[in-house]
Every structure is written in C-alpha cells, then in structure tokens.
Amino acid sequence: MLSSLDPRIARLALPDTAPAPTPKAAFDQFETFEVFHQKKDGAAYTYVGPVHAPSADVAFLFAKEQYSRRFACTGMWVVPTSAINLTPYVGDQESVYDGVSAIVPTADAPAEPQEYAIFHLKKRGKAHTNVGLVRAASAADALYQAKLTFGEQRPVVNVWVLPWNEVLTLDPADRDIWLTTPEKKYRDAIAYKVQDRIERFKLETGTK
Amino acid sequence: MYGSVSTHDIPAQATTGLENEDPQQLAEFEARIARGEKIEPDDYMPALYRKQLIRMIEQHAHSEIIGSLPEGTWITRAPGFRRKMAQMAKVQDEVGHAQLLYSAAETLGKSREDMLTDLINGKSKYSNVFNYPTPTWADSNAISWLIDAGAIVNQMANARGSYGPYCRALERICAEESFHLKYGHDAVVHMATGTPIQRRMMQEALNRWWPPIMTFFGPADKASQHTEILMRWKVKMASNDDCRQQFLDMYVPKILEIGLTIPDPNLRKNEETGKWEYTEPDWEELRRVINGDGPCNQERLAVRRAAEENGAWVRRALQAKRQAPKAVRPLA
Numbered sequence: 001m002l003s004s005l006d007p008r009i010a011r012l013a014l015p016d017t018a019p020a021p022t023p024k025a026a027f028d029q030f031e032t033f034e035v036f037h038q039k040k041d042g043a044a045y046t047y048v049g050p051v052h053a054p055s056a057d058v059a060f061l062f063a064k065e066q067y068s069r070r071f072a073c074t075g076m077w078v079v080p081t082s083a084i085n086l087t088p089y090v091g092d093q094e095s096v097y098d099g100v101s102a103i104v105p106t107a108d109a110p111a112e113p114q115e116y117a118i119f120h121l122k123k124r125g126k127a128h129t130n131v132g133l134v135r136a137a138s139a140a141d142a143l144y145q146a147k148l149t150f151g152e153q154r155p156v157v158n159v160w161v162l163p164w165n166e167v168l169t170l171d172p173a174d175r176d177i178w179l180t181t182p183e184k185k186y187r188d189a190i191a192y193k194v195q196d197r198i199e200r201f202k203l204e205t206g207t208k
Numbered sequence: 209m210y211g212s213v214s215t216h217d218i219p220a221q222a223t224t225g226l227e228n229e230d231p232q233q234l235a236e237f238e239a240r241i242a243r244g245e246k247i248e249p250d251d252y253m254p255a256l257y258r259k260q261l262i263r264m265i266e267q268h269a270h271s272e273i274i275g276s277l278p279e280g281t282w283i284t285r286a287p288g289f290r291r292k293m294a295q296m297a298k299v300q301d302e303v304g305h306a307q308l309l310y311s312a313a314e315t316l317g318k319s320r321e322d323m324l325t326d327l328i329n330g331k332s333k334y335s336n337v338f339n340y341p342t343p344t345w346a347d348s349n350a351i352s353w354l355i356d357a358g359a360i361v362n363q364m365a366n367a368r369g370s371y372g373p374y375c376r377a378l379e380r381i382c383a384e385e386s387f388h389l390k391y392g393h394d395a396v397v398h399m400a401t402g403t404p405i406q407r408r409m410m411q412e413a414l415n416r417w418w419p420p421i422m423t424f425f426g427p428a429d430k431a432s433q434h435t436e437i438l439m440r441w442k443v444k445m446a447s448n449d450d451c452r453q454q455f456l457d458m459y460v461p462k463i464l465e466i467g468l469t470i471p472d473p474n475l476r477k478n479e480e481t482g483k484w485e486y487t488e489p490d491w492e493e494l495r496r497v498i499n500g501d502g503p504c505n506q507e508r509l510a511v512r513r514a515a516e517e518n519g520a521w522v523r524r525a526l527q528a529k530r531q532a533p534k535a536v537r538p539l540a
Binding site: 002004005006008009012014015016018020021023024025026027028029030031032034047049050051052054055058065066069070080081082084086088089091092124125126127128158160184186187188189190191192193194197198200201202205207 | 240243245246247248250251281284290293294297300304307308311314319320321322324325328329341342343372375376377380384386387389390391393394397398400401465466467506507510511513514516523526527534537538539540
C-alpha cells in the first residue's frame, strides 16, 4: 500500500503499483463551450475562454467559477463551440470583410431570418469582442450582413458568428451570483502587506 | 506554477525537422512572427512548432495540476481559518490554470482525453520539483513563495511568445500568480520573523527546497539548431540560465533580509560579470527523479489516477442523458 505524509491520501489505501490506464474514450471530457463576459453595464461582451461541460447549464457554472471568481461581471454568455461559425484569420493590418461577398440566392425557399451575434478580433493574440447583432437567413448571410453593418471598422483579423438562439445568457435577476465576489479579499495580492513586518524585524535584529 | 520540465525536451538531431515544410508558407509564417504578430489556431504552422508547443503547454498544464497536490495537502492543517481559505483559493487557481492550459494545447490538436491519459501513464512529464514532499507547513510556504516566484519568471517570458491561445492563457495566469507570490511571501515572512521554533522550521524547509529550486529552470541550454529555431519562432523565450539568474537577482536579497540563510556556501554575485555563481546543481539527481525515482513520483500519479477513476461514474452519469456532443476543440 502506498504510504503518504498526507492522512487523507493514506486513508485512500492506494496500491503501490497499478496497470497502465486504458486510454480515455472520446468525449470522456465532454464537449467545449466558449465563454464571453461583460465587465460593466453597457460594455461589449468579450471572449474569456473555453470550458468543457456536459451541458450549457453546467458550462455556465464552470464559466462563472473559472473566469469570474475574482472580478464581478454584469453579464455572461455561453455558447457551444460547435455552434460558432468563424472566418479564416488575416493579418493584423487587414480586414476579413475584404473577402466576403453577398450570398447567391438558391432555388430553395429562403429560411426564416434569425439573429446572429457578431464578434470581431482586432489584433491577433487579443480577445474577440462583440460589435452587435444582425438578422440573416443563414450564418453565411449573417457574415455578409455584418460586412454591411460593421465593415467600415479596421482592422478585423477574424470574425465569429454566433446564432443567437444557441447563446445561454444570464438573466439580469441572477446578477447576484457575483454579489459576494468582492468580499473575498484573501484572494487578492493587495490583501498581503508584509513590508511593515520586515522593517520591524530589521530594526529588532539590528540589520537596518 | 511551472518550470523547465525535462533535460532533453529538444531532441539533438542533425536534421532541422523542416524538410517537409512548404518553403513559401514557412517564409510567411516566419515573417508574421518577425513582425510581432501572433499565430492563431487555424494558421499554417510547421509541424515542429506545433509539436514543441503541444509538449510545452501540456507539461505546463500537468505541472499546475500536480503542483496543486503538495500544497493541497496542507489545506486542512493550515494554521487558522484565514490561511485555510487563502490556501484553498491558491490551490483552486492552480487547478484552474491547468484547465486554461489544457484548452490552449487542445487548439493545437491534442485532445484533453489523451493528455490526461499520458499524464497518468507517465508518457508526459510535469515540473520535477513536485516530486518532493511537503513534510511541514513551512515547506508549503516555501513552494507558495519561491516556486511560484520561479514560475512567474518563466511565465512572464512565455507570455511574450508567438502562439495566441497560450499568450491569452498566460495573461490570465500571471495576474493570479501575483496573489500567490504575495500570499507566499506573507506566509514565509510570518514564519521567519516569528518565534525561534517557527524560524527554525522555515530555515529547515528552505534547506530542503533550495536544491530543487536551483534545478527548477533546467540545466543550461545546449547550443543546438533547434534552440535557435525555437527562439526565432518565439516558442522558447529565454534561456534556462537567464531565468535562473533573474530569479536569483530578485529573490536572494528578499530571502536574506528576513534572516534566513541559503544553504549554498558558494552562492555569491560576481560583481565583475554581474552573474550569480553557485554550486552546480545535481543534474544527475534531476534526471533520476524525472525518470520516476523521486520521493513522491509514485504518490503524485497514484493520487491523480484515483481522482480520475473515482470521478468516472459522475462523468458517465452526466453523459447518459445528453445529446450527441459535437465540438471538442476550443476555438481560441
């Protein structure tokens, strides 16, 4: 049995050796969701990162804990990665929209227009930021509509198109999930002030 | 937390590994990096760039998750409620950093499932310092302050690298590490300026941790073609020796000012060269411990494995009722 200095580990009575682990099955770690935060009322939603989760609701909880346990936000959006349409990336001085043209109508009956949230990346290495919503018949059409509405902005290195009906948003009534965040001062560097103690020590020991 | 993990990260091959790359794409890729632009997941990138970044980011992620174990041990026994909460917050941060880093590595094409498997089967490495135990609370404090300090030196350098998702993750990580550093410093100062018993505990912990800390950044880099390429591609941002010198510059004075001594009689700054001189760390021991023969290797992996196995039924239960999952690769 494995011995440990940690009583909690000793209690697990783990074996000394174990056979090689079987490789994990696909989706053992679930699918991914992308998370966007709003830092202040009226500010644009900005990409903060992904989470792995079995459902949008669980993704929402993980996202709150992973990306906002230190700083209170005013809003949060969570979207399955698979629902996002993205363009190729261009250079830092260019615009993705230069390569976007109107959708050629097909013989099929046009789909009912729906809303899409449009995100721009202004510089490689930075985060995608929401510029607004468009109404369009498809994700490809939404990109063209975005060009008409936001195409003047430059540079636009990359665009994400999110079907609005796939976005899980925070109900404003639930904003109190961040109510206690500012109370947890022990999580912040600023709560630790040691210089006084060091100076006192130096005086006492005559090293100052 | 992070350190230079392996002594042989970069295989010393005669070839550059670039024979199969398209020369024009390669030239554009290098020009982009030279202009100071970041590389994003869907861009063309040489196979060597992808492979080296996956290895680096994956090892970094494993170091965060294994690094949370020696400090996690002390949560229940930390002196006082406030220190318990702070220790818990720090451990939560480290596990959170692992999540960010696994995702950054996933954008390069290695699945989280494969990374977790490779950690447990020993195929992937993590920072070697976490193969040493924390027998006292003071040892946990030594990690919180000095290992995190070393990690920040490393991470600040890597945050200037060329891969967008890794930079975004590191920016977030470095912000939280500043709390770890202050928290760790506070804990060490408390012990070192406390009662004679507390001072002795802290000194003994420092004596135990100094040799691992000196190996934290890895041995001096061998001059190789790979090193030169990886520096040009902004994958490797600073030499191991430069990181070690920077760490000593910043922290030796802070250790000495609180009355602790450093257990190396040869440690001194050469005023002529401006470089620290020290007893050469025991690289043979580093090699031995990396390869499995350290005091805690077995325990660290066994604990990680138990966590995976004991949590399997929860993951199965959550999977049972959901629709077919689609994407498993984060976008950025």
